[in-house]
Amino acid sequence: MSIRTVLLHAAPDSGFDDRLAFAVALARQTGAAVKALYTLYPAGVPRVGRALSIYVNELVHEAKEKEPAFKAKFEQALAAAGVAGTWTVVDGEVTSALRDEVTFADVTVVSETPYGTVDDQLAATLPEHLALACNGPVAVVPTGKPVPARIGRALVAWKPSREAGHAVRFALPLLATADEVEVLTVEEGDPAATASGARLVAWLNSHGVNARHHHAKDGAAGVTIANEVQKFGADILVMGVYSRSRLAEMVLGGVTASLLVDPPAALLVAH
Structure with a gap:
């Protein structure tokens, strides 16, 4: 068995650049393609209550506005590395959306995010929840630490x-x-x-x-x-x-x- 598909969690948190660099380096090393899933719905927030729905809708609106810039980063990183990939936008609960794709990917890349922005705080529990929920391996990339050019x-x-x-x-x-x-x-x-x-x-x-x-x-x-x-x-x-x-x-x-x-x-x- 070989690594052919690297699934990347794409979202507007501060860990995106580091996990993108890791996913692209891993794909280049193994000859894989990168499949990015840009999630609009914030991690860790249930769909309960009117007030909460208003807050969630605002976060989703912000994520939609930020999406073109993050997609451009993704495409530039792949082009520079000579790696193939696809970008998909999903409007659903993050863990569930990623879990549905893990079965059809070889490695899923997420981040350990610091408690900085709202997006960071909401994404903080994603690695453990995804690792427990999924039937495949999860790569957790530290935020703000050097990303290796290859796994030596x-x-x-x-x-x-x-x-x-x-x-x-x-x-x-x-x-x-x-x-x-x-x-x-x-x-x-x-x-x-x-x-x-x-x-x-x-x-x-x-x-x-x-x-x-x-x-x-x-x-x-x-x-x-x-x-x-x-x-x-x-x-x-x-x-x-x-x-x-x-x-x-x-x-x-x-x-x-x-x-x-x-x-x-x-x-x-x-x-």
Whole structure:
């Protein structure tokens, strides 16, 4: 399997330029086309109440006015990179609109957005909601951080869970094009983690992936993963999300929550 379609969430928030650059670079590296879905309806706002409807209608009107400028950016970026693509405008709930398209795309690109503009604040919960709702991988691009021209180094945060397994299988076409892949396991009271990491490396090698294993005996997983991203110089972090319930993550804290809030690099996640 190879990456042939990159689905891009297009909307007038401050993360658009960074995720556009990431989507185009990914498409150029893998020979894919980019399908942009420009969503008029704001993320995270239910269609309830007259007053709220008036507010939503104003946001939709603003999104329509901004659409030509964002479409022009999209077309210019594709032309400069020599990448094919399409631009579609949809008037529907964002997560649902994207979820309907994920089945027919190989990677979906969204952003981690800071709490800046109204559009940013409304889009802030989109990555986790989409990752939980979709049957494909989601790339979460940090806003305001350097965007790699290509994915040369990939870090896989591994533990033998269903979610991590899904993420690695979805990421396999991308991992095969990377120069170096590191599989990171963190012990956290599970001495069997290192053996599982070694087995994953052997499996990746059998698929032509240039992978090696690094095992960390000490440290909390979230902090260790973030530090290793910087140490390894990873362009992307591959990981499963919410291997325990979202409620448990909210109460106890968790790796998914910490890394989605402040990604150390672009994330490729799956549930």
